[in-house]
Amino acid sequence: MEHIDLAPIAKVAGTVALPGSKSISNRTLLLAALCAGQTTVRGLLASDDTQRMLEALDALGVKVEQLLDENGADSRDFIVHGCAGNFPNKNADLFLGNAGTAFRPLTAALALSNGSYHLHGVARMHERPIGDLVDALRQAGSQIDYLGNEGFPPLQIKPSLIKPGAAAADRVQVKGNVSSQFLTGLLMSLPLTNRDMTVEVVGELISKPYIEITLNLMAKFGLKVEKKSWNEFFIPAGQVYQSPGEIFVEGDASSASYFLAAGAIGGGDAVRVTGVGSESIQGDKRFAETLEQMGAQITWGPNWIEAAPPADGQLKAIDVDLNHIPDAAMTIAIAALFAKGKTTIRNIESWRVKETDRLSAMATELRKVGATVEEGQDWISVIAPESLTPNAEIDTYDDHRMAMCFSLVALGGVPVRINDPKCTAKTFPTYFEELARITL
Numbered sequence: 001m002e003h004i005d006l007a008p009i010a011k012v013a014g015t016v017a018l019p020g021s022k023s024i025s026n027r028t029l030l031l032a033a034l035c036a037g038q039t040t041v042r043g044l045l046a047s048d049d050t051q052r053m054l055e056a057l058d059a060l061g062v063k064v065e066q067l068l069d070e071n072g073a074d075s076r077d078f079i080v081h082g083c084a085g086n087f088p089n090k091n092a093d094l095f096l097g098n099a100g101t102a103f104r105p106l107t108a109a110l111a112l113s114n115g116s117y118h119l120h121g122v123a124r125m126h127e128r129p130i131g132d133l134v135d136a137l138r139q140a141g142s143q144i145d146y147l148g149n150e151g152f153p154p155l156q157i158k159p160s161l162i163k164p165g166a167a168a169a170d171r172v173q174v175k176g177n178v179s180s181q182f183l184t185g186l187l188m189s190l191p192l193t194n195r196d197m198t199v200e201v202v203g204e205l206i207s208k209p210y211i212e213i214t215l216n217l218m219a220k221f222g223l224k225v226e227k228k229s230w231n232e233f234f235i236p237a238g239q240v241y242q243s244p245g246e247i248f249v250e251g252d253a254s255s256a257s258y259f260l261a262a263g264a265i266g267g268g269d270a271v272r273v274t275g276v277g278s279e280s281i282q283g284d285k286r287f288a289e290t291l292e293q294m295g296a297q298i299t300w301g302p303n304w305i306e307a308a309p310p311a312d313g314q315l316k317a318i319d320v321d322l323n324h325i326p327d328a329a330m331t332i333a334i335a336a337l338f339a340k341g342k343t344t345i346r347n348i349e350s351w352r353v354k355e356t357d358r359l360s361a362m363a364t365e366l367r368k369v370g371a372t373v374e375e376g377q378d379w380i381s382v383i384a385p386e387s388l389t390p391n392a393e394i395d396t397y398d399d400h401r402m403a404m405c406f407s408l409v410a411l412g413g414v415p416v417r418i419n420d421p422k423c424t425a426k427t428f429p430t431y432f433e434e435l436a437r438i439t440l
């Protein structure tokens with residue numbers, strides 16, 4: 001198995017320019033594809049997940065041009081030629097890897113696009129639930145078959161077009177407690193029906209800040225959704241997506257969490273991330289608040305965040321509900337290795353259905369470095385050891401966040417081996433190079 005051996009890191013300091021946000025990149029690509037006219041998307045994330053979305057748009061017949069930089073090399077700027085809500089290819093086979101932000105929204109958009117589409121992914125994607133979204137789309141009149149297990153990808157979508165006035169529901173219900181991406185997919189796609197549509201969220205909605213990202217970006221593309229409450233959204237008929245002309249992708253706030261945690265742990269000066277700050281539309285910026293609760297010194301700018309160790313040098317344990325930042329919450333479990341006391345992270349059951357069962361994977365690997373860990377169905381608690389176990393060999397379960405999280409163990413003055421480091425390519429292919437740049 002390929003691995004990277006990290007030497008103990010005594011100090012970190014410096015600035016990291018964050019790669020583009022995965023959540024914003026993939027939403028923006030789809031919205032730009034759905035609108036009429038051209039959209040220039042600047043600063044798109046280069047990673048497996050965005051590559052899957054670009055390939056899908058290509059297979060659907062949407063033209064996307066990559067622009068060159070001043071040296072003639074590929075830039076991260078793209079021109080998307082929108083298809084005005086009507087994908088040119090009515091038959092396509094889409095491989096979507098393990099990209100939830102591609103799979104769920106594309107399922108919704110294609111289920112309302114009057115074509116035949118086969119959507120599949122890696123083995124783990126076929127274990128990640130999609131039944132709540134399929135149920136909701138069927139209420140709207142879509143025809144979707146499961147090709148493997150009921151409730152999971154792969155899917156076959158059959159032609160169905162929900163015309164204004166057709167006998168399909170104008171109200172769909174969706175469960176909110178497994179993934180917010182189902183609601184995101186519905187919100188972005190139901191305007192294609194050109195009917196007044198109400199989406200009712202049944203039960204608790206998790207990961208709410210991701211819905212804020214969705215609504216924010218839809219608004220940038222001229223689409224108004226009335227949020228009556230977290231359980232009811234109304235999309236008035238007669239709206240079409242309109243190109244904003246040009247749109248800039250923020251830096252990724254989840255990717256920021258590793259560097260901010262490094263700054264808080266790190267025995268050096270502050271670490272600054274740029275591309276995300278107080279004006280960010282991403283909920284994961286609030287990771288910095290949680291780090292602050294642990295004692296870290298946090299400074300905000302409009303487009304940057306800085307983290308430095310606590311004034312007294314000692315992070316403290318916390319007991320927190322992190323349902324609003326499920327991805328960055330993993331980084332808190334690692335920060336707990338450097339905190340005094342028992343840290344408990346609650347309301348994170350969605351960890352079980354992401355890239356791997358993250359509750360189980362986190363518990364297993366934290367124990368390898370000496371932590372005392374307890375795990376429940378939707379929580380984890382971590383007590384740091386007196387000193388971290390040197391030379392732990394960390395398995396990463398094809399989960400980019402496991403690799404990035406456990407790299408921070410090296411800040412505990414011990415060498416650590418990370419297996420399959422290239423799994424960071426899902427959202428951050430150059431992660432280990434960036435970490436090396438702030439290592440003194």
Ligand SMILES: O=C(O)C1=C[C@@H](OP(=O)(O)O)[C@@H](O)[C@H](O)C1
Pocket residue numbers: 022023024100101178179180181184206207210326327350
């Ligand atoms: O909508 C999004 O961009 C995301 C929503 C979250 O998923 P859940 O809603 O499934 O928690 C998050 O974990 C994922 O990385 C990105």
Ligand SMILES: C=C(OP(=O)(O)O)C(=O)O
Pocket residue numbers: 098099100101327354355401427
């Ligand atoms: C859960 C994640 O990804 P996805 O978008 O595939 O759900 C993640 O990036 O942590």
